[in-house]
Amino acid sequence: MSTEQAVLDGLEIDNPVMPYLRKDRIPHIWCPGCGIGTTVNCFARALGESGLDLDKVAVVSGIGCTGRVAGYMNLDSFHTTHGRPIPFATGLKLANPELKVVVYSGDGDLFAIGGNHFFHAARRNMDLMVVCINNHTYGMTGGQLAPTTPMGATQTTMPYGNFEQPFNLPFIADACGAVYVARWTVYHVKQITRAMKEGLSKRGFAFIEIISPCPTLYSRRNRLGDGVDMVKYYKEKSVIKNGANTKEVDLSFQGEITVGKFVDRERTTWLDGMNDHFSKVFGSKFKKYGVHHVED
Amino acid sequence: MSKIDIRVGGLGGQGVILCASIIGKAAAIHDNKHATLIQSFGPEARGSACSAQVMIDDHPIGYPYVKSLDVLVVMSRDAYKQFVTQLKPGGILLYEEELVTPGAMPPGVSAYAIPATRFAEQLGRRLVLNIVMVGFFAGVTGLLSEQAVEKAVLSSVPKGTEDLNLRAYRKGFEYGREQVESRRLESAANGQTQQSFAI
Amino acid sequence: MKADPSGVLVGTHFIDGDHAACEGALAAGCRFVAGYPITPSTEVVERFAARIPLVGGVFIQLEDEIASSIAIQGAVWGGKKVMTVTSGPGLSLMMEHIGLAAITECPCVFVDVQRGGPSTGLPTLPAQADMMQVKWGSHGDYEPIALSPNSPQECFDLMIKAFNLAEMYRVPVFFMMDEVVGHMTERVVIPPADQIEVVERRWTAKKPAEYRPYETNGNMVPDMVKAGDGYRIHITGLTHDERGYPSMTPATQDKLVRRLLNKIRLNADKLLDVREEHTEDADVTVISFGITSRVATAAVDDARAQGLKVGHARLVITWPFPAARIAALAERTKVFLVPELNMGQMVQEVERAVAGRAKVVSIPHAGGTVHEPETILAKIMEAAR
Incomplete structure (x- = not known):
C-alpha cells in the first residue's frame, strides 16, 4: 500500500518512509551524522515513486555499515558475505527474473574484496541496480584504508596519510559497461532519489555512487568536523556535470566533487542476450527463460 | 568371459578416445x-600422446x-613403444602399419597390421581412421558381436556421417577377418593348430 | 514426488562420471548452476551448459568459485534447485559460502571432483583428500552431508539422493567424487522420470503475516519461501532469531547452532548409508569409500577366496560419519583397515567410533593413482594373521 493510502487509512505512521522499513528493527545501528540513513530515506522515496510492486523488489547487501541496509528494508532482503552481494544478486535475479534486484553496499565491500564481481556483472550487463555508499573508509572495523580513500587522508592502516591511488568508481563502472552511472553526495537528496528511480526503471547494470560522511572515523581522524561539516563541504565543493567524461571525475582529499548523471545508455542484458541467442540457435525448440509462457 | 584388458594408443586428433569408447x-x-x-588425461592437446584403456x-x-x-591397439610409433611391454605373453597387437614398425614383443604375441589411414583416405576421409581400427579390432578379436559394434559406431559418430563411418567400420572388420583367416590357413598348412584366442 | 521428465535423459548410456553427475542433477530438478572451470570437474558444467537451454534453466560461468558458491545461494532464494561444481583449489575458495549455506539453511549441492593437493597439486589425477575440508573447512560449527559415489552409475543415482537430502535437511550437501570416478566411462542406466523420486522444497503453508523464516515447527528444519512471494523475508549470515533478524546474544547463538548441528546429528540413523559385504562374520573389516571401495572389493574378494573372514563396509554417506554402525561392527571385528587416497583422514573418525575396542589400521595413499589391490590384500593378510 502506498504511504498516502496508509495515512488515509488512519494507520500509525511516524515517518513517511516507515512503511518501507522493518519497523521492528528500528533503531538502526548507524552513528549520528552518518549518511547511510539519508540514502535509505531516498531509496524508500524512490521505491514509492517507482510504482514497483514491492513484493517483487529484493535488496542484497554485503558486509559493513552499508551492508546493514538490507536488514532494515521491508523487502525481501539478504545480508550476505563480505564482498559478494553482486554474485548473490546475480543468482537471485537469474533464478527469478521477475524480481527487481538492488545491491546496496559500501565502497570496501563492492570495490576491494568484491571488485572482481562488480567488473564482471557490469561487463555482463546483469540487470541489477548497484548503490555504493562511498564513505572512503572501513567503518565497521574502525577506519582502515579503503580503495576509495583519497590520497593524503589518514586511516588507521595509513597512519601517516594515504599514499595509494584510490579508485574512480564511475570511471570503472563506465569502462566495465554499466548502462547507467551517476554520482551524488548525501547533500543531494532529491537527485539521489531521482537517480535511484531512474536506476530502478533501467534495464541492465545501473550504478549509483553516493559520497557519504563517516563522522565517527573518517572525519574525526582527518579533523574534518562532524556530519554537518561534511555535508557543508559536499554542498560547497560539488559541481554538477551531467554527462561528464568519467575519466575526469576522480576525487581528491577535500577537493572538488564532480556529481551528476554521467552515463545513460542501452545495452542488451545478460538474460535478454541469452534468450535472443538461444532463440536463434534452437529456434522454436527453445522456450525463452524467465518469460511467462501461455501454457500450451 | 574373464576380464579383457585393452589399450588404444595414438596421437591426439586421431580419434583414439572415440575408438576406445566405441569398443567399450x-x-x-x-x-x-x-x-x-x-x-x-593430461595437458596434452592435438598431436601429442594420447591413450585410453578399456576393460x-x-x-x-x-x-x-x-x-x-x-x-x-596402436596408431603411432610412440604409443607402440610406450605400451608394447605391457602386452601379456600371447596377447594381440593391432597396429596401423604405415605409422608403426613393430620391434621386439613379449613371447607369443600375435601382431596384426592394417593400412588403416590409407583405407580411410580411400573411403574419402582420413578422419575415419579410428573407425577402421574399431572394425579391425572387432574383426580380429571376435570379442564383441558384429551388430553390437555397428550400433555403437552409429550412435557415436556425428549425424550425417553414419554411412561413411559404417563403411569404414566394415572395411576394418573384413580386413581383420581376412587376416585371421589367412593366418589360420597358414598355420594349418604348416601343420600347427591355430592359437585360439582364449580370452 | 516424481522427477520432471524434461530433465531426465532416459536410456542406457556409456558416459563418464562427470557427465552422469550432471544428468543426475538434471533429473533431480537442478535448474541453476554457476561454476568456474577447474580440472577434473569441468565436464560436469560443460554438459550442463549444453543441456540446460532445452530443459529450461540457467547456467552461468562466473568469474571465480567464490562468486559461483554464492550465486547458487541467491538462486535458491529465487526458488531454484542449484549446484556448483569444483575441485580442490576451487573448493578452498568456496569455504566461506559453505558456512553461509549452513547458517542460512540454504539447500544446495557442492560437487567436488577430488584431485591431488595441497594447492594446485595434481590437477589431472585422483585423491580423496578433501574429506575433512568439507566437514571442517568453513569456520564455526556446522554439520554438512557428504556422499561418495564409486561409479558413473552412482554419480547419477546418488546425485538425486544428494539433492533430496539438501531439501530435506536444508544443509550444503557435498558430492565427493574423485578424478577416477569423474573421468571413468561406464554404462549408466537412466530410468524414466516416473521411476525417480525427488524431494520437492518444503514451502510454507503459512501466510506472510504468520510466517517466520526460522520457525521450526518441531522438526528442526524450517519451511521455506522464496523472494517475490510477498513474505518480505530477511536472510542474514549473522546469528539470527526465528524471524531471521540478527540477534547477537549467547542465547540466540546457542539455540541456533545447536539446532543446526542437531538436525543432522539427531537424524544420523536416517542418514546412514553403509553398504556391507561379509561383515557378519568378519574378523577383519575394510572400511572404504568412493573409488577406493572398488579396489577394496577386489582385495576383499581375493582374501575371501583364500578363506579369510574379511568383511567390507563401504561408506556411501560419509558425512555424517556412521559412528554408531562402525561401533556396532567393532563388537565382532578385531581389526579395521581403512584405505583412502589421503594420508589418513576418515581413519580418524573410524578410530573415534571404535574407541579402542578393535585395532584400526590406516592404509594411506598420497593420491595420483588408486591403491593396488595387492597392497590392501597384503594388509588384510597381515591383519588376519
Whole structure:
C-alpha cells in the first residue's frame, strides 16, 4: 500500500518512509551524522515513486555499515558475505527474473574484496541496480584504508596519510559497461532519489555512487568536523556535470566533487542476450527463460 | 568371459578416445557386458600422446586400471613403444602399419597390421581412421558381436556421417577377418593348430 | 514426488562420471548452476551448459568459485534447485559460502571432483583428500552431508539422493567424487522420470503475516519461501532469531547452532548409508569409500577366496560419519583397515567410533593413482594373521 493510502487509512505512521522499513528493527545501528540513513530515506522515496510492486523488489547487501541496509528494508532482503552481494544478486535475479534486484553496499565491500564481481556483472550487463555508499573508509572495523580513500587522508592502516591511488568508481563502472552511472553526495537528496528511480526503471547494470560522511572515523581522524561539516563541504565543493567524461571525475582529499548523471545508455542484458541467442540457435525448440509462457 | 584388458594408443586428433569408447560402448550397452573406459588425461592437446584403456568383463569391474594387456591397439610409433611391454605373453597387437614398425614383443604375441589411414583416405576421409581400427579390432578379436559394434559406431559418430563411418567400420572388420583367416590357413598348412584366442 | 521428465535423459548410456553427475542433477530438478572451470570437474558444467537451454534453466560461468558458491545461494532464494561444481583449489575458495549455506539453511549441492593437493597439486589425477575440508573447512560449527559415489552409475543415482537430502535437511550437501570416478566411462542406466523420486522444497503453508523464516515447527528444519512471494523475508549470515533478524546474544547463538548441528546429528540413523559385504562374520573389516571401495572389493574378494573372514563396509554417506554402525561392527571385528587416497583422514573418525575396542589400521595413499589391490590384500593378510 502506498504511504498516502496508509495515512488515509488512519494507520500509525511516524515517518513517511516507515512503511518501507522493518519497523521492528528500528533503531538502526548507524552513528549520528552518518549518511547511510539519508540514502535509505531516498531509496524508500524512490521505491514509492517507482510504482514497483514491492513484493517483487529484493535488496542484497554485503558486509559493513552499508551492508546493514538490507536488514532494515521491508523487502525481501539478504545480508550476505563480505564482498559478494553482486554474485548473490546475480543468482537471485537469474533464478527469478521477475524480481527487481538492488545491491546496496559500501565502497570496501563492492570495490576491494568484491571488485572482481562488480567488473564482471557490469561487463555482463546483469540487470541489477548497484548503490555504493562511498564513505572512503572501513567503518565497521574502525577506519582502515579503503580503495576509495583519497590520497593524503589518514586511516588507521595509513597512519601517516594515504599514499595509494584510490579508485574512480564511475570511471570503472563506465569502462566495465554499466548502462547507467551517476554520482551524488548525501547533500543531494532529491537527485539521489531521482537517480535511484531512474536506476530502478533501467534495464541492465545501473550504478549509483553516493559520497557519504563517516563522522565517527573518517572525519574525526582527518579533523574534518562532524556530519554537518561534511555535508557543508559536499554542498560547497560539488559541481554538477551531467554527462561528464568519467575519466575526469576522480576525487581528491577535500577537493572538488564532480556529481551528476554521467552515463545513460542501452545495452542488451545478460538474460535478454541469452534468450535472443538461444532463440536463434534452437529456434522454436527453445522456450525463452524467465518469460511467462501461455501454457500450451 | 574373464576380464579383457585393452589399450588404444595414438596421437591426439586421431580419434583414439572415440575408438576406445566405441569398443567399450559396444560391450557395455549392446553386448550386455561390463566395460570401463579410462582415458589418460593430461595437458596434452592435438598431436601429442594420447591413450585410453578399456576393460571388458562379464562381472562388475572393481580395480579400474589395466595392468597387462590382452589387446593393444596402436596408431603411432610412440604409443607402440610406450605400451608394447605391457602386452601379456600371447596377447594381440593391432597396429596401423604405415605409422608403426613393430620391434621386439613379449613371447607369443600375435601382431596384426592394417593400412588403416590409407583405407580411410580411400573411403574419402582420413578422419575415419579410428573407425577402421574399431572394425579391425572387432574383426580380429571376435570379442564383441558384429551388430553390437555397428550400433555403437552409429550412435557415436556425428549425424550425417553414419554411412561413411559404417563403411569404414566394415572395411576394418573384413580386413581383420581376412587376416585371421589367412593366418589360420597358414598355420594349418604348416601343420600347427591355430592359437585360439582364449580370452 | 516424481522427477520432471524434461530433465531426465532416459536410456542406457556409456558416459563418464562427470557427465552422469550432471544428468543426475538434471533429473533431480537442478535448474541453476554457476561454476568456474577447474580440472577434473569441468565436464560436469560443460554438459550442463549444453543441456540446460532445452530443459529450461540457467547456467552461468562466473568469474571465480567464490562468486559461483554464492550465486547458487541467491538462486535458491529465487526458488531454484542449484549446484556448483569444483575441485580442490576451487573448493578452498568456496569455504566461506559453505558456512553461509549452513547458517542460512540454504539447500544446495557442492560437487567436488577430488584431485591431488595441497594447492594446485595434481590437477589431472585422483585423491580423496578433501574429506575433512568439507566437514571442517568453513569456520564455526556446522554439520554438512557428504556422499561418495564409486561409479558413473552412482554419480547419477546418488546425485538425486544428494539433492533430496539438501531439501530435506536444508544443509550444503557435498558430492565427493574423485578424478577416477569423474573421468571413468561406464554404462549408466537412466530410468524414466516416473521411476525417480525427488524431494520437492518444503514451502510454507503459512501466510506472510504468520510466517517466520526460522520457525521450526518441531522438526528442526524450517519451511521455506522464496523472494517475490510477498513474505518480505530477511536472510542474514549473522546469528539470527526465528524471524531471521540478527540477534547477537549467547542465547540466540546457542539455540541456533545447536539446532543446526542437531538436525543432522539427531537424524544420523536416517542418514546412514553403509553398504556391507561379509561383515557378519568378519574378523577383519575394510572400511572404504568412493573409488577406493572398488579396489577394496577386489582385495576383499581375493582374501575371501583364500578363506579369510574379511568383511567390507563401504561408506556411501560419509558425512555424517556412521559412528554408531562402525561401533556396532567393532563388537565382532578385531581389526579395521581403512584405505583412502589421503594420508589418513576418515581413519580418524573410524578410530573415534571404535574407541579402542578393535585395532584400526590406516592404509594411506598420497593420491595420483588408486591403491593396488595387492597392497590392501597384503594388509588384510597381515591383519588376519
